[in-house]
Amino acid sequence: MIPQRSPFCFLRRCAAIAAIILIVSAAEAEQQKETGKSEQPSTTAQTKQTAAAGTVAGEAVVKTEEEEEPELSPAAIDDQTMEKFNRFHEGLLELEGDIAVHQGEINEEKRKEGRLLRQISQLDKELNSHQQKLNKLLDNSERQKETIVKQNEELDILRERRDEVMKHFQKRSSAFYMLGNIGLFNAVFSRHTLPELLTFRSAFDELIKYDKKVLQAYSSTLDLQERGRNALKLESKVMQDFVLMAEAERQKVEIAREKLEKKLAQVKGERSMRKQAIKELREISKDLAQSMAEVKDEFLKNQKVFKESKGTLPMPVDDGLIITRFHHMRKSEFGDKTRCDGIEIDVPDRSEVHAIGGGKIIYSGYLEGYGNTVIINHGMHYYTVTSRLEEVFAKVGSRIEQNETIGLSGATATLFTNGIYLEVRHKQRQQDPLSWIDRKFVRFK
Numbered sequence: 001m002i003p004q005r006s007p008f009c010f011l012r013r014c015a016a017i018a019a020i021i022l023i024v025s026a027a028e029a030e031q032q033k034e035t036g037k038s039e040q041p042s043t044t045a046q047t048k049q050t051a052a053a054g055t056v057a058g059e060a061v062v063k064t065e066e067e068e069e070p071e072l073s074p075a076a077i078d079d080q081t082m083e084k085f086n087r088f089h090e091g092l093l094e095l096e097g098d099i100a101v102h103q104g105e106i107n108e109e110k111r112k113e114g115r116l117l118r119q120i121s122q123l124d125k126e127l128n129s130h131q132q133k134l135n136k137l138l139d140n141s142e143r144q145k146e147t148i149v150k151q152n153e154e155l156d157i158l159r160e161r162r163d164e165v166m167k168h169f170q171k172r173s174s175a176f177y178m179l180g181n182i183g184l185f186n187a188v189f190s191r192h193t194l195p196e197l198l199t200f201r202s203a204f205d206e207l208i209k210y211d212k213k214v215l216q217a218y219s220s221t222l223d224l225q226e227r228g229r230n231a232l233k234l235e236s237k238v239m240q241d242f243v244l245m246a247e248a249e250r251q252k253v254e255i256a257r258e259k260l261e262k263k264l265a266q267v268k269g270e271r272s273m274r275k276q277a278i279k280e281l282r283e284i285s286k287d288l289a290q291s292m293a294e295v296k297d298e299f300l301k302n303q304k305v306f307k308e309s310k311g312t313l314p315m316p317v318d319d320g321l322i323i324t325r326f327h328h329m330r331k332s333e334f335g336d337k338t339r340c341d342g343i344e345i346d347v348p349d350r351s352e353v354h355a356i357g358g359g360k361i362i363y364s365g366y367l368e369g370y371g372n373t374v375i376i377n378h379g380m381h382y383y384t385v386t387s388r389l390e391e392v393f394a395k396v397g398s399r400i401e402q403n404e405t406i407g408l409s410g411a412t413a414t415l416f417t418n419g420i421y422l423e424v425r426h427k428q429r430q431q432d433p434l435s436w437i438d439r440k441f442v443r444f445k
Contacts, residue, residue, distance in 0.1 A: 079397035088292040123257040130250040162218035303379030306357040320345035321445035326432035342423030385423040
């Protein structure tokens with residue numbers, strides 16, 4: 001019966017290899033596209049599975065295994081970690097946007113502050129000009145007041161002198177009246193001679209005329225002085241009006257300056273608040289960046305775990321027995337022989353199959369020639385391929401932890417093969433899974 005089945009097995013094997021080649025080619029193209037654009041891989045399951053197969057089978061070797069350092073490869077980041085990165089990144093972008101807006105407002109407020117300061121400076125010049133004008137008017141007003149006071153004093157003196165002259169005039173007038181005309185009676189009975197009487201009369205008459213002239217002079221002077229004083233009073237009143245107008249203008253400018261000062265204080269207050277807001281936003285941004293760095297550090301740390309755990313990892317099943325070793329020839333139910341690129345483990349039906357290390361599920365589903373398969377990216381280009389599962393529980397893009405169940409074994413899945421299949425890869429090269437598994441867990445059939 002073996003010869004009859006061998007052609008079918010050969011064709012089936014060729015079809016599986018062709019399917020893997022097609023998946024690898026598509027994955028390599030997707031990987032190159034992803035690397036060239038530096039974008040996050042597509043979130044659809046099919047694109048993720050294709051990229052996963054490309055990462056496993058088509059990634060170029062750049063460094064030796066000993067030189068490699070963990071990196072933030074999008075293909076290695078699970079959905080939960082990527083979601084955290086995206087959330088932190090979006091938060092940082094939003095914060096940077098807010099900071100930019102606040103900084104723009106601060107720059108605008110600086111320009112406003114400059115304009116206000118220039119306006120205040122101009123008003124200060126106007127205030128100074130108004131104050132100088134007001135001081136000059138006040139000085140002129142004071143001088144006018146002093147002049148009016150002096151004129152009042154001079155008028156009082158002139159009035160006193162005029163009154164004195166008036167009294168003398170009145171006395172002389174009375175005496176002249178009492179003297180009367182020089183008649184025969186006065187000439188006969190007077191003790192003075194007639195010529196003496198006539199001379200006295202003439203002198204007395206001249207005195208009266210002189211007094212009149214003096215009184216007229218004082219009256220004219222008083223009139224002129226009073227007119228001058230009245231003119232000064234009128235001018236003083238006009239000057240007071242000018243002073244009031246100048247003071248009103250000065251107060252108007254002062255009020256405008258006070259308004260500008262209040263506006264300037266408001267602008268400075270807003271600028272100070274925005275500076276404080278920027279400071280707080282930068283603190284939040286710093287915290288987000290720190291959280292992002294912690295997630296990155298944790299991710300990079302996890303990337304090293306699988307490599308550093310070589311020789312200490314558990315078996316994918318608890319009660320499994322190894323039936324085919326790495327690179328040993330195996331014989332299928334149809335009798336054809338092929339080289340085993342991993343190990344085959346015999347397990348009871350419905351046994352839980354676990355991940356031997358933590359990582360990201362990059363493929364979960366049926367793969368031609370392998371059956372139900374789960375591929376895990378453990379970081380630093382290390383992958384495990386677990387296939388021939390009856391059921392798979394792992395979801396593409398999710399984070400898986402060591403010893404977490406990824407599926408179940410079953411008789412149907414291993415109908416034409418021997419047990420479940422485990423393969424360890426580093427980039428393009430397969431490695432012996434037994435060199436990774438702790439010897440105390442290894443049992444052979």
